[in-house]
Amino acid sequence: MTKSLAIIFLILTLFSFHSHACIHDQVQKEPLPFPWPASDPSSESDRILTTGTTGTIRIAAVYYLDSVSSRISTAISEQIIPAVISYYQAALQVKRLTSNIAMTSSQTRYCAGRALTTELQNGISADLVLLVTATYDSSQNYIAAASSCYTNIDGRPVIGNVIFNTAYGFSDDTEYNFQNQIYTTLHEVGHVLGFSSSLYKYYLDPNTNLPYANPNDVVKIVTVNGVSTSVLKVEPLRTKLRDYFGCSNLEGAYIEQQGGSGSAGSHFERRVFMNELMTASATSDTRITEFFLALLESTGWYTPDYSMAEPMFWGKGQGCDFLRTKCLDSSLNTAFPTHYCTTLDVDRCTFSNEAYGVCGTNYDAKSSNLNSAFNYWGNNRVIIDSFADNCPYYYAYSQTECKDASNIAVSLPGGEYFGEGSNCFTGTLNRGSRAPFCLKNAVIAKS
Numbered sequence: 001m002t003k004s005l006a007i008i009f010l011i012l013t014l015f016s017f018h019s020h021a022c023i024h025d026q027v028q029k030e031p032l033p034f035p036w037p038a039s040d041p042s043s044e045s046d047r048i049l050t051t052g053t054t055g056t057i058r059i060a061a062v063y064y065l066d067s068v069s070s071r072i073s074t075a076i077s078e079q080i081i082p083a084v085i086s087y088y089q090a091a092l093q094v095k096r097l098t099s100n101i102a103m104t105s106s107q108t109r110y111c112a113g114r115a116l117t118t119e120l121q122n123g124i125s126a127d128l129v130l131l132v133t134a135t136y137d138s139s140q141n142y143i144a145a146a147s148s149c150y151t152n153i154d155g156r157p158v159i160g161n162v163i164f165n166t167a168y169g170f171s172d173d174t175e176y177n178f179q180n181q182i183y184t185t186l187h188e189v190g191h192v193l194g195f196s197s198s199l200y201k202y203y204l205d206p207n208t209n210l211p212y213a214n215p216n217d218v219v220k221i222v223t224v225n226g227v228s229t230s231v232l233k234v235e236p237l238r239t240k241l242r243d244y245f246g247c248s249n250l251e252g253a254y255i256e257q258q259g260g261s262g263s264a265g266s267h268f269e270r271r272v273f274m275n276e277l278m279t280a281s282a283t284s285d286t287r288i289t290e291f292f293l294a295l296l297e298s299t300g301w302y303t304p305d306y307s308m309a310e311p312m313f314w315g316k317g318q319g320c321d322f323l324r325t326k327c328l329d330s331s332l333n334t335a336f337p338t339h340y341c342t343t344l345d346v347d348r349c350t351f352s353n354e355a356y357g358v359c360g361t362n363y364d365a366k367s368s369n370l371n372s373a374f375n376y377w378g379n380n381r382v383i384i385d386s387f388a389d390n391c392p393y394y395y396a397y398s399q400t401e402c403k404d405a406s407n408i409a410v411s412l413p414g415g416e417y418f419g420e421g422s423n424c425f426t427g428t429l430n431r432g433s434r435a436p437f438c439l440k441n442a443v444i445a446k447s
Helices: 005-008 069-091 103-111 116-122 174-195 237-247 290-298 319-325 405-410
Strands: 054-055 059-064 092-095 128-135 142-150 155-164 219-224 227-232 302-305 347-349 353-359 395-403 422-430 435-439
Touching: 005 302, 069 128, 069 155, 069 174, 103 142, 103 155, 103 219, 128 174, 128 219, 142 174, 142 237, 155 174, 174 290, 227 395, 237 290, 290 302, 347 422, 347 435, 353 422, 395 435
Parallel strands: 059 128, 128 155
Antiparallel strands: 054 092, 092 302, 142 155, 219 227, 347 353, 353 395, 422 435
């Protein structure tokens, strides 16, 4: 069987991690101020963040996993959540709370719909408590979701709910699947920490350590490619983005405007940020970057350790036009051929060389809801990725991640390798036709 024929038989829909769509804004409750005891030092007089003790954020989890199997319960409570907590505790410092977080029955029900535990009733020494729950809902394609519930006097979330949908993501115990679960949960807890449209109004002005007097100083509506787009203007996020893209007058971070109430408003724009952790759905080669850490610093609540960020290369140094002009012109050409493709249904490697990809789509899907600004082909044709402003790029097929050893069944005779150390290369190994291949990297020393 030739490589091209083999790819035809690949299932185009992404496997569980790639198909994960975030439904944050559907589950987000209105955060309420936590009713600390009157004697608690965390009072109005303690609003200024430069006073008090600053240290590594202390995050505690309380589990409500009685409805799931012991295997899934163990995966969540002993592997996934502890790994996510470890990352954020290594990455963030915070002004620590001076009193334990103790909850009432009505508070746990508001936050997670669950009964009060003895642990919560007695109080937990932490700066953030996560109430971790699980459900089974095969009617939706999310793996996990999260919401902040209660905030401290300075607006910082101190209690949140993380919900796992066990209908997806727990079908195998491979290392690769575990890594995907980690990134998905990092994303959801990122919403709890501060990346949520419901929390923008609480962000602190670094000049006053108080909430911004004018909401337009946090989020502003601008027109990009004929479409109204929300922009987070806060610092240091804006400066880091200007330096990265090479656009000195960039307004700020473009926020996702597509996808409805589940994704619009609380995610980075996919066309601009592509595989960044906080875009609205999972992609191949997800990265937790300096931009998300800068957003958390821009809330006024956290001091991040930027050495905990992973590198990102999408759009780097491409200038203002990459951000403000359409990916395709009227002749269906692109000024950024390393990022976008122009011939649909062609198979190549993804931008990060992590998987086999297809240019935009390999089926003739159309949408009557397509914004006219992105109707590139004139017939309402849409690409697979609903968050990318209909910009065609090499979108990863399912089960073709080169570093996932379980994808070995995809490979054909001829030396392909799936597992650690493998990357995607486009070449003519298959009788002269250009196609993507997964090959193991090797360093050959000179003799």
